Amino acid sequence: MTEHDEWRSPALTALDKLSGCYKAVAQLSTVQLRTLHSYATFRMIAIRGIVSSTDPADLLQEAITRTLNGSRNWDSQKIDFVTHLKGCMRSIASELAKRARLELEAAKDSASNQQAIEVEYYAPLQILDDLRIELRQDETALRILELLLQGNTRGEIVRALQMRTDVYDAARKRITRALYAVARRRK
Amino acid sequence: MSNLGDKATHQSLTPKQQLENLVDGLCDEPFELDSEDLSLSEASELQRTLLKFARRGADSASDKFTDFGENDTSDESKKTS
Numbered sequence: 001m002t003e004h005d006e007w008r009s010p011a012l013t014a015l016d017k018l019s020g021c022y023k024a025v026a027q028l029s030t031v032q033l034r035t036l037h038s039y040a041t042f043r044m045i046a047i048r049g050i051v052s053s054t055d056p057a058d059l060l061q062e063a064i065t066r067t068l069n070g071s072r073n074w075d076s077q078k079i080d081f082v083t084h085l086k087g088c089m090r091s092i093a094s095e096l097a098k099r100a101r102l103e104l105e106a107a108k109d110s111a112s113n114q115q116a117i118e119v120e121y122y123a124p125l126q127i128l129d130d131l132r133i134e135l136r137q138d139e140t141a142l143r144i145l146e147l148l149l150q151g152n153t154r155g156e157i158v159r160a161l162q163m164r165t166d167v168y169d170a171a172r173k174r175i176t177r178a179l180y181a182v183a184r185r186r187k
Numbered sequence: 188m189s190n191l192g193d194k195a196t197h198q199s200l201t202p203k204q205q206l207e208n209l210v211d212g213l214c215d216e217p218f219e220l221d222s223e224d225l226s227l228s229e230a231s232e233l234q235r236t237l238l239k240f241a242r243r244g245a246d247s248a249s250d251k252f253t254d255f256g257e258n259d260t261s262d263e264s265k266k267t268s
Contacts (some may be wrong), residue, residue, distance in 0.1 A: 025234070025241045033230045039218055045211045048204075059235060061240050068241065087220065097207075124202035128209075147203040148212040176213045 021067050021074060024081040032082050036060055038176040038180055039086050043093040045127065045183045047100070063088035127182060141171045141178070148175070 028036070040056030063085045066072040072091075073083045128149070134139045140163075147157045158168050200208070 017208050022238075022241045025237050028234060028237075030227060030230045033233055035218065037230075037233060039214060042214055046207045057236060060233075060237065064237060064241055086214070090214065120203045122202045124206040127206060128202060145209070148209050150200065150209040151211075153212070154215060172213065176218075179209070179213065 003149050015125045017070075017074070018068060019065070020076055021081075024074075025064065028081070028175055036082060036085055036089075039185050040089055041180060042176075043089050045162070045179070047093050047097045059089050060085065061090060062092050066092070095117075127179075128184065130186075131175075131179055132183060135175065137169070138174060140167065141174050144168065 014074050037060070039055055040059040043059060046082075063072070066088055067074050067084070072084075072088045074081065079087075132142065133143070135145065143161060144157055147160065152160070154165075154168060157163070158165055161168075
């Protein structure tokens with residue numbers, strides 16, 4: 001390898017990464033696209049009202065932008081593209097929520113206070129009420145839901161409810177579908 | 188078990204925080220929601236949008252890297268960006 005090659009190699013490596021990322025987007029299957037879209041929809045539910053755009057595709061695009069511009073590194077040897085994008089979306093949504101909260105706190109005027117109350121209480125309360133209505137005939141799901149709301153993990157819930165993991169996983173899917181349905185209705 | 192009891196009786200969480208907890212819990216791996224709500228045509232449309240977007244991003248980043256390789260303008264571009 002010449003000195004010139006060594007000097008160029010970081011740029012070439014970056015180009016390889018870009019090309020890999022583009023190919024990975026092109027190769028996403030319909031199931032993977034649906035999973036990513038659902039995941040983005042969920043992440044947007046938690047920040048609804050505090051960011052201007054609630055389009056899940058925007059969150060997905062931002063994850064791809066950050067991968068392309070290198071602010072989020074994708075190591076294709078260690079992690080698949082879908083899992084990488086989900087991780088990006090999780091951190092972007094969390095970052096947006098933190099920033100928006102700080103801005104609301106800093107404003108301290110009555111309009112901001114009203115918006116903060118709406119964001120912190122009323123809007124999420126309506127979503128949770130709708131979700132409970134959606135699951136009203138599913139007692140197992142409702143019991144799990146209450147524990148998830150308090151921040152308990154899968155292991156903690158399974159132990160607390162003395163439930164088989166496959167029963168928990170099936171109920172979690174029902175809750176997921178129900179929340180997705182609620183989110184789509186409130187779009 | 189005692190930790191769970193503490194969490195379950197903890198009333199200081201706002202509905203927003205509860206919703207965030209729920210989303211975190213549901214987004215735990217494996218996250219597998221093959222929702223039929225996104226139709227095949229919508230999925231294709233989403234992919235086209237993402238590809239267009241990735242292409243633009245790749246092109247602009249590629250130009251930047253080419254400039255870096257050919258002309259070593261990286262310091263300048265940093266100053267102006």
